[in-house]
Amino acid sequence: MDKDINITLKVWRQKGPKEKGQFETYQLKNINQGTSFLEMLDILNEQLINEGKDPVVFDHDCREGICGMCSLYVNGHPHGPATGATTCQLYMRRFNDGETITIEPWRSAGFPVIRDLMVDRYAYDKIIQAGGFVSVNTGGVPDANAIAIPKADAEMAMDAAACIGCGACAAACKNGSAMLFVSAKVSQLALLPQGKIEAARRAKAMVAKMDELGFGNCTNTRACEMECPKNISVSNIARLNREFICAKLKD
């Protein structure tokens, strides 16, 4: 049964990218455990606005776990204590009465803080722009069954395509590495016949952009995989390594 609980929030407040941030503590009373985590933050913001204070800035959009906008490092975990779920899919029943919840932004050089809990994840978009696509001619839509794809490959590609690019992988990584994201985006296309044609160019371009943007080198700690809200496997990283090394050896 969901109860009403009283909680203490320790929230990172930072006025701007160059400003020094610090934690602020807030008390919230009678939060129903059926409330989602982001609704709880909405309640906090309403309370802050009524008190004449600045509301806490945080990213959110679809609130159903598919857009990749919500972030938040909750109690030492990206997207909070739930596994295989984004922050917006997190509910207050995960927390107990009287608990202190610490909320931080992603902290990685690749994701500078814009304000409070909102970070700049444009770096991931730049990596996608470098090669995360297939080039097609416009015209009539081909029949979906014209190209046969083994079921297992289709499944693996779909699993990789589940990546929503939220940045939890780099945020969880002690090396600030974006390898899980890049490997998922390379794998989802490399596994399919339509994507194979540009696979070598794609792997090289996306890794080059990732390195250029200053993301770290993967040391296979698997923290990304364990914290990924979409359960993307690090076997994708092995595939990326394979694609990249083979592509470079063929040059």
Next chain:
Amino acid sequence: MWLLNSSIGKKLIMSISGLFLVLFLLFHLSMNVAAAFSGEAYNIICSLLGANWYAVAATLVLAAGVVIHFVYALILTLQNRKARGNDRYAINARPKGVEWASQNMLVLGIIIALFIVLHLSQFWYKMMFAELMGNHMVTLCDGVTSVSPQNGAAFINYYFHTSSLAALWTVLYIVWYVALWFHLTHGFWSAIQTIGWNNTIWMNRWICISKIVATVICGLFAIITIIFFLNGVGGDCVAACAGH
């Protein structure tokens, strides 16, 4: 050059040099196994290697492997710290499924490297290096015992059995093997993953193989070291040492 410039290339250098060092560990282990059974057999290997050109060449290749592995560990770690940024999380929780060793590879590597310095000063410096310097007899740390630099069995006997510090060396070497064990349990499968020879099925197999490789290497080294401490070099060690 992609091998030197790209992140995956640099990791590949770490991976290949690491696997090369694993091969060397297996070779060194087989020598120690011989010593556990027979000091004479061990000394035959010692004289076979000695300061012969091929042993010196192999030592240089090995040293290059160690230096490359070490230098790239530093380069990659420094880059990673920069990529991580200066802001630290107030609360850090190690996620379930993340090995402790995987997050402490540099520290483990430094511990291992320090012990390598000790080990080389005890053995290599007085064996191959002494021979290269043209010394046909070397004095052990007690300042009294004088042995041929090719009499490896006498060195082992001295450090692990007869020396007054034998217990200390034995314990220190076992600490070394423990650090090495942790380093290898992550390092081996991580090297394979970096090359790209991995998928969802092989992931757990490689991790299992990693633990087996680490346990066989470090376990046998430890058992043999303890045998040296208790009994000295293999059955005929007394004869081998008496006849230095």
